[in-house]
Amino acid sequence: MQGQNISDIIEEYLKRILADTHQIEIKRSEIAQLFNCVPSQINYVINTRFTIQNGYVVRSKRGGGGYIRIAKVNLISDADVLDDLMTVIGNNISSTQAFQIIQSLFEDNVLTQKEANLILAAIDQQTLAFEDKRVENAVRARILISILNRLKYDD
Template sequence: MQSQNISDIIEKYLKSILGDSQQIEIKRSEIAELFNCVPSQINYVINTRFTIQNGYVVKSKRGGGGYIRIVKVNLLDDSDVIKDLVNIIGDGIDFNKSLQIIQSLFQEDLLTRRESNLIIASIDKRTLAFEDRQIENIVRARILISILNRLRYDD
């Protein structure tokens, strides 16, 4: 039996309490205590697994009454989220971050499996096999931004 690492377990737990609701508020110290880990481990999970590319917006308030709010967003219903995604993509994006965005669009039922696979094929490292990695990332960014804009305005 393969054991999961603590980050996977924490992610699974947070997603389970998020359930069908759009948002949750947690206290980092309470979650850390629950999993017997340091609070920075909770930060790591939130910063890497609950990103805008994955369909989440995270807000936090520091201090004694502080909290971390994780909000599940509908990627295309919120124009600010699209703007944030476009800003994250910027002038260039690597394949792994691109894949996160495509997976989120698929999970939100904004892309079919076939459409997702076609997009992934078009932005794959082997497809964009330029000698200069920076050019590859620029072309990938242009493709993704074009797709996002097309999805946003094409009903």
């Protein structure tokens, strides 16, 4: 574990648990205590590593009996998840976020490696080399939403 930061370690721990089950329910304070860190560190990991773009749905309940529920989802088998993903993309998306989505689709065996690489080439920063970053991110979003709609309605 040398060279790993605490966020990487927490992420690996949660993903190991998720490998055995489709969904986990955790208490932020318990995980923070386990890793001897502040609870906000757990929030950071969940908010940055367990996103819809990465193929996870996170639900939480605050308060004394509160919890955080993390579920690994198949992006294509659940139309609601795809709709959520398209909502997250919205009118613009960065190349980093777009890569995460394509990576998740590949990991879920929705895309072959060749298909994923072709899409990545089409939405790459060098391909969409617009002077205005906003235009680049908007075009990338349109391409991704079009691809997701095609996957959603294509049997």
